[in-house]
Amino acid sequence: MNRRESLKLIIGIATVSATATFGRTRAFAQAAGPFTLPPLGYAYSALEPNIDTMTMTIHHQRHHSGFIANLNNLAKTIPDLGAKPAESILANLSGVAEAQRMAVRNNLGGHWNHAFFWDLMTPGGGKEPDGPLKAAIDAQLGGFAAVKDQVTAAGAGRFGSGWAWLFVNKDKKLQIGNTPYQDNPLMDGGRGAVIGVDVWEHAYYLKYQNRRGDYLAAWWNTVNWDKAASNFAKAMA
Amino acid sequence: MSFSLPDLPYAHDALAPHMSRETLEYHHDKHHLAYVNNGNNLLKGSEWEGKSLEDVVKGSFGKNAGLFNNSGQHYNHNHFWKWMKPGGGGDKMPGDLEKKIVADLGSVAKMKEDFIQAGVTQFGSGWCWLAVKDGKIAVMKTANGESPLVQGAKPILGCDVWEHSYYIDYRNRRPDYLKAFLDHLVNWDYVAQMHADAAK
Ligand SMILES: [Fe+2]
Ligand SMILES: [Fe+2]
Numbered sequence: 331m332n333r334r335e336s337l338k339l340i341i342g343i344a345t346v347s348a349t350a351t352f353g354r355t356r357a358f359a360q361a362a363g364p365f366t367l368p369p370l371g372y373a374y375s376a377l378e379p380n381i382d383t384m385t386m387t388i389h390h391q392r393h394h395s396g397f398i399a400n401l402n403n404l405a406k407t408i409p410d411l412g413a414k415p416a417e418s419i420l421a422n423l424s425g426v427a428e429a430q431r432m433a434v435r436n437n438l439g440g441h442w443n444h445a446f447f448w449d450l451m452t453p454g455g456g457k458e459p460d461g462p463l464k465a466a467i468d469a470q471l472g473g474f475a476a477v478k479d480q481v482t483a484a485g486a487g488r489f490g491s492g493w494a495w496l497f498v499n500k501d502k503k504l505q506i507g508n509t510p511y512q513d514n515p516l517m518d519g520g521r522g523a524v525i526g527v528d529v530w531e532h533a534y535y536l537k538y539q540n541r542r543g544d545y546l547a548a549w550w551n552t553v554n555w556d557k558a559a560s561n562f563a564k565a566m567a
Numbered sequence: 568m569s570f571s572l573p574d575l576p577y578a579h580d581a582l583a584p585h586m587s588r589e590t591l592e593y594h595h596d597k598h599h600l601a602y603v604n605n606g607n608n609l610l611k612g613s614e615w616e617g618k619s620l621e622d623v624v625k626g627s628f629g630k631n632a633g634l635f636n637n638s639g640q641h642y643n644h645n646h647f648w649k650w651m652k653p654g655g656g657g658d659k660m661p662g663d664l665e666k667k668i669v670a671d672l673g674s675v676a677k678m679k680e681d682f683i684q685a686g687v688t689q690f691g692s693g694w695c696w697l698a699v700k701d702g703k704i705a706v707m708k709t710a711n712g713e714s715p716l717v718q719g720a721k722p723i724l725g726c727d728v729w730e731h732s733y734y735i736d737y738r739n740r741r742p743d744y745l746k747a748f749l750d751h752l753v754n755w756d757y758v759a760q761m762h763a764d765a766a767k
Contacts, residue, residue, distance in 0.1 A: 331691040436690050489636045490729070491691030511691045530691070531730035532739065540597040560673065563707040 363402030364412025367395045376453040380548040382537045390448070393532055397440035397512075398541025401448055404433055417443045420516040440510035443493060446514075447528055456551035461553075463524070463562040470504045477506065481525070482546045484508040491530045492540050494546075495556075496566035497523045525558050569610065570603045570620065570641050573648065574595055581653040585747040590735045598731055599644040604635035620645075621716065626718040639712030643694060646761075652754040656747075660755035664762050668697075671704040679749050680708040686728045686745045695745075697724040697758070699765040721765035724758045 370376075370390060375383040404413040408430060411419065416438055419426070456565045458474055459467055466551040471477050477496060485494035497515035504524070509515070515523050529535075529551055533546035556560040575595055580588040601627070606623075610616055613634060615623045624642050627635040641651050658675050660668075665675065672678040678697070685708040686695035696707040698715035708717050715722045726732075733744035 388738055396739070489632075492692070531734060535730060535734040539593045539735075541599065 363405045365398045365401040365405065367391075367398045368448070369553070370448050372453055377451055377552050380551045381451075381534075385534070385536045388536075389444075389528075389532060393425075394441070394444040397437045399508045400433070401441060404430065407475070408434070411438070417516055418428040420514065423517060424476055431560075435517070436512050439514055442516075443506065443512055443514055443526065443528070446523060446526055450554055450555035450561075451552040452557070453552075455554045457555055459558060461559055462566075463559045466497075466504055466562070468517065471506070477524065478550060480506045481527070482543070482550075485527055485529045485546050486543055488529050493526050493528055495523050495526045497521075497526075498562065502566060522561060524562045524565065525553060570606045570638070571584055572600050572603045573645055575648050577653055580750060581755065582651060584748060585736075585751040586651070587736050590732070592726075593735070594731060595644075599641070600636045602640040602644065606634065609634040609637060624714070624716055628713075636712040639717075643712065643714055643717070643725060643727065646722065647725060649724075649757045650724055651748075651752040652757075653757050654751075654753045656749055656751040661759040664755065664759040665708045667704055667762065672706070673692070678704075678706070682724075682749065683742060687742050688724055689728050692729040694727055695723050696722050696726075698722045699762065702766075704762070721761075723761040723765055724753065 337473060367390070370386070374386040374390070377386060401411065408426070410436065419434065419438060420442060423431055423435055458464070464474070467474055467477055471480070481494050481496055484506055485508065488494060488510065490510065492508055493514065494506075494512045495513075495515050496504060496506050498521040499515070500519040500521060502521065505515075505520075506530075507515070509517075514520075514526065515539045527546065529546075534542060538545040538548075572595075579591045579595075582591065592640065609631070610623065613627075615626050615631075615632065615634070617625065620638065620642050623638045624635065627638060629635070660675075668675055668678050672681065680699065682695055685706050688708070689695055690706040691710065693708060693710040693712060696709065696715050697704055698707050698718075698720040699705075699713070700707075700718075700720035704722065707718065707720065709715070709718070714725065726745060728741060730746070733741060735749075737744040
């Protein structure tokens with residue numbers, strides 16, 4: 331037994347006894363597994379006033395962590411889930427056993443989308459794209475103003491829960507669209523998302539209630555265009 | 568016939584603390600109103616103009632997504648307000664309904680458990696239901712603006728599980744909202760009335 335294995339064993343014993351002794355520990359013991367909640371790269375309050383502190387806190391600590399807990403449970407019976415890159419699983423969901431496919435789609439999609447979303451936002455964001463991304467937007471989609479309008483319309487037009495996206499499609503072209511639930515462009519053969527915005531009501535209800543349009547207008551002020559540029563470069567590579 | 572927003576059958580603060588005044592102000596006065604207005608705009612000049620609401624919902628399903636979404640939600644919300652009342656919920660319900668629930672679903676407790684499970688597992692926006700299908704009461708769930716009406720069944724009780732229904736009062740805790748709905752809000756008399764109508 332090497333050092334790491336023995337350490338694992340010790341932790342395992344500690345977990346079992348903690349679970350047996352304190353019911354409260356059970357939730358954490360069950361959540362253990364290959365998936366962990368990625369930290370935000372900024373404070374929960376950092377996106378004020380565009381996105382409020384309470385929304386960011388609940389969205390990250392409750393909604394996103396819910397996907398993590400579900401994934402760790404799923405990983406007990408799907409060893410590949412924690413071992414393969416999320417992108418390759420999402421791009422090939424038909425490779426997941428049918429009985430578990432919807433759960434993987436919803437929860438791995440939910441995890442990937444939210445991690446992508448946190449990374450795409452930044453305090454002091456909301457400038458404009460530049461470099462190769464700007465050039466591609468100008469050439470293919472008629473400029474940034476048109477992209478802003480169309481992504482906003484895609485978000486406003488998604489009835490119910492979903493996301494709006496600017497993404498690189500399988501032909502290496504920029505495209506705008508929306509997806510239901512926790513789906514994303516990777517599931518549809520897309521090479522990668524450039525920007526994406528959560529339009530589930532939980533993303534905006536505490537501050538904007540029924541005014542999804544106001545949330546989308548404010549959300550543009552948070553976009554980290556350096557991150558969008560690197561998302562674009564990765565999708566085109 | 569165009570759609571119009573019905574008044575709530577009780578005051579906006581009548582369902583508190585289980586459903587707050589603020590939730591009902593947004594849910595009824597804003598969300599439902601938007602479905603009515605959008606539905607009317609889409610109905611105008613369509614082949615369903617002048618039809619009953621149920622016929623618009625069933626007819627537009629799969630044919631006109633915008634009209635279906637808005638008319639479907641108008642139908643769902645019209646009943647949703649009436650499926651609740653101050654001091655409602657619990658296990659006390661008209662005898663005929665209770666007998667049928669026990670016969671078709673095992674027990675009232677089992678019905679409640681299955682209803683909550685349907686609501687919790689509806690991923691994203693949607694509804695959970697009791698509906699009459701093939702002469703039996705069944706538990707169902709549907710996405711977005713759909714309802715048992717477009718699945719060959721007649722709804723007798725529905726609970727809105729769009730986040731706008733519970734986010735102000737319960738945040739992400741949908742199971743707590745569903746439990747409060749069953750324990751404190753359901754108007755079983757209206758459910759029994761719809762059940763009797765569905766059996767006709
Ligand atoms: Fe979200
Ligand atoms: Fe609603």
